[in-house]
Amino acid sequence: MSINVPDVPATSPSQQRSTGRAYFWAGIGACLLGVALVFVQMFGLKYLIVPWYSPILATLGAVLLLLSVVGRCSITRIVVLVLVAAFAGLQWYALGPMAKLPNYVGPAQPGKQLPSFQVVLADGRSFTEADLADGSRRVMTFFRGRW
Amino acid sequence: MIELGQLEAHWQEFEKRKVRVVVVSVEDQEAAKATQADFPHLIVVSDAQRKLSDALEVIHRHSAPDGGDTAAPTTLLIDGKGTIRWTFRPDRVYRRLSPEEVLAAIDKEMP
Helix, strand or coil, X not given: CCCCCCCCCCCCXXXXXXXXXXXXXXXXXXXXXXXXXXXXXXXXXXXXXXXXXXXXXXXXXXXHHHHHHXXXXXXXXXXXXXXXXXXXXXXXXXXXXXXXXXXXXXXCCCCCECCCCEEEEXXXXXXXXXXXXXXXXXXXEECCCCC | CHHHHXXXXXXXXXXXXXXXXXXXXXXXXXXXXXXXHHCCCCEEEECCCCHHHHHCCCEXXXXXXXXXXXXCCEEEEECCCCEXXXXXXXXXXXXXXXXXXXXXXXXXXXX
């Protein structure tokens, strides 16, 4: 005597719906975490290191989102994947080729005097190369500006 | 401008070594005044006419947010006779020397 047993799916419908969902949210979270950490570093801690962790986290986010797409392909997941991958690529470009400075070959070389110049101090007084020969040692740092 | 805050925070270390910290940008004197107020232990220089930045060839073209020029982040150590003892130019625009690195360079190049 045989008994017909109906086919029962190995996973419940709710489990099937959640396929890749954890990857999806983890991917978004990794990307946003990088951005949040940059803000904390720059504006909270005011600490200057190159935030390599941000493109790394965005890339990790893209990989996780790709896994979520593999789990269940949907328009939403694909769009988010493309956006996060593009964001990661933009960050790598910004920290890589776009940020490259040309090698310095100017006259400010060790052993040489500064050329003649005249600038003004914040209080309006003049400041020239002669002021640099007053016996005081100095660090001179050029910065981009107040922005 | 974070680097200025870091230099300002270490002013006692520079003073201990009898080294003055001069910071230069191509902004006008009004901006220099505001910067001076923010960082009273630094010596803020306005090089709006770029006489110094051009002479030292440190201008980085089209690098400001508005497309204008700025001075590329560059650091010099200058002894009491006005002679350059050490130069640092990073290979990336976002790279800056930390105060600890500047102090280490002073100890090494101008002990």
